[in-house]
Amino acid sequence: MVKPLTFKGDKKPKKRKRDKPAAGFDDDDEGAAGPAAKQLQRSRGDDNGDGTETAADDTWVSAEAVSDVVGPVMIVLPTDKPSALACDPSGKVFAMPVENTVDDNPATAEPHDVRQVWVANKIAGTENYRFKGHHGRFLACDKIGHLSATSEAVSPLECFSLIATADTPGTFQVQTLRDTLLTVKPSTSAKAGAPPAEVRGDAETITFYTTFRIRMQARFKPKLRASKEEKALAKISRRELEEAAGRKLTEDEIKMLKRARREGDYHEKLLDIKVKGKHDKFA
Numbered sequence: 001m002v003k004p005l006t007f008k009g010d011k012k013p014k015k016r017k018r019d020k021p022a023a024g025f026d027d028d029d030e031g032a033a034g035p036a037a038k039q040l041q042r043s044r045g046d047d048n049g050d051g052t053e054t055a056a057d058d059t060w061v062s063a064e065a066v067s068d069v070v071g072p073v074m075i076v077l078p079t080d081k082p083s084a085l086a087c088d089p090s091g092k093v094f095a096m097p098v099e100n101t102v103d104d105n106p107a108t109a110e111p112h113d114v115r116q117v118w119v120a121n122k123i124a125g126t127e128n129y130r131f132k133g134h135h136g137r138f139l140a141c142d143k144i145g146h147l148s149a150t151s152e153a154v155s156p157l158e159c160f161s162l163i164a165t166a167d168t169p170g171t172f173q174v175q176t177l178r179d180t181l182l183t184v185k186p187s188t189s190a191k192a193g194a195p196p197a198e199v200r201g202d203a204e205t206i207t208f209y210t211t212f213r214i215r216m217q218a219r220f221k222p223k224l225r226a227s228k229e230e231k232a233l234a235k236i237s238r239r240e241l242e243e244a245a246g247r248k249l250t251e252d253e254i255k256m257l258k259r260a261r262r263e264g265d266y267h268e269k270l271l272d273i274k275v276k277g278k279h280d281k282f283a
Contacts, residue, residue, distance in 0.1 A: 060110045061221060062170050063214040066162045069129065071220035073120045074111045075174070076213040077184050079196045082106040085212075086115040087133045091150035095184065095197045106213050107170070120216075128159040128177070141176045145202025162214075171211045176201050181210040236261065245273050 063069050075085040077095050082104055086096035100110040111117050118131040118139065131139040133149045138158040141147050151158055156177045163173040174182040183203035187194055203210050241257050242249050249257070253273055260269040 059218045060215045061218045062107055063172070063216050063221070064170055066164055066172070068221050069120050069162060069172075069214055069216065070122070071119065072117050072217050073131075074109060074116050074215040075118065075131075076106045076109045076215060077197060077199065078106075078209055078211055079184060079186065081196060082109050083196045084109065084111065084116040085118070085139075085199060086113070087135070087137075087139070087149040088115060089135050091133075091135075091137055091148050093139065093147040093149055093199060095195045095199050097196055109213070109215055111215075120214075123154065123159060126159070128161055130154050130158050131160065141178075141180075141182070141201035143178065145180060145200045147182070147199055147201055165206070165211050168211055171213055173206055173210055174212060180204060181206065182212070183207070183210045185209070244270055249273070 060074070063073070076098065077083045077085060079095065082098040082101050083095040084098050085093065087093045096113065096116055098106075098109045098116070099112045102108040114134045117134055120129055120131055122129055133139065135149070136152065137149045138151050138154055139147065139149050139160070140151055140155075140157040141160075142157060159177050160182075161175040161177075163175055165171040165173060176182075180201055181203040182199065182201045184197040184199050186197050186209075236258065238249070238254055241254060245253075245257075257266065257269055257273070260266040
């Protein structure tokens with residue numbers, strides 16, 4: 001590389017030291033901190049700065065309503081020790097003990113094996129659901145109540161209705177199109193490694209053994225997703241709001257505009273502020 005000519009007696013230019021942007025800068029400093037600080041804020045992990053998780057939230061929560069059920073789910077069975085509906089690559093459906101719980105509470109169950117995970121989807125044009133196993137085949141119940149997961153296509157055997165249990169919030173009945181319910185029959189075997197229960201689809205009345213919990217990934221839950229979208233809308237810096245308003249804003253005005261972005265009347269509130277501050281040309 002060619003260097004510029006230097007002469008004896010020339011003063012050497014001083015190197016300017018740049019301060020590193022602080023990790024905890026606020027919205028007011030966002031513009032001054034530069035792109036490096038913005039990149040740092042974006043790479044903080046799964047926290048948005050206000051305690052909320054990002055859209056890629058893989059934690060497991062309980063479905064509270066039928067409309068919540070979508071995406072990867074875990075069907076927790078009413079056995080003495082928490083177990084989940086599972087299937088193997090050959091399509092055999094069975095109850096598998098759950099290892100990831102807090103104090104054996106089924107409401108805290110999380111899958112530890114891919115065989116315990118089903119992908120739930122509502123069938124278009126109906127109120128019925130289908131459950132696809134990890135091997136790409138659908139859960140089915142035949143006319144005698146035998147469960148399997150061997151079909152690659154959806155027929156009436158692979159269609160189920162979910163019914164919220166009236167007297168036990170957060171639990172569901174899984175009903176076949178023959179109006180029978182999925183149920184468990186506790187195992188009486190004393191052999192080590194024996195399944196905790198037999199799962200069938202031939203129950204005709206609602207009982208404790210037909211009452212299942214459904215665990216799902218938080219990012220698919222409609223309420224949580226809507227809450228995150230609202231918080232994303234409210235996430236705007238003071239500088240951006242003041243540029244839009246054309247003047248300095250008070251704390252109350254900032255809060256009002258952020259709330260308005262969540263509620264959908266942001267432009268009306270902004271116009272009110274402009275008129276109040278006599279910055280609108282028609283005021």
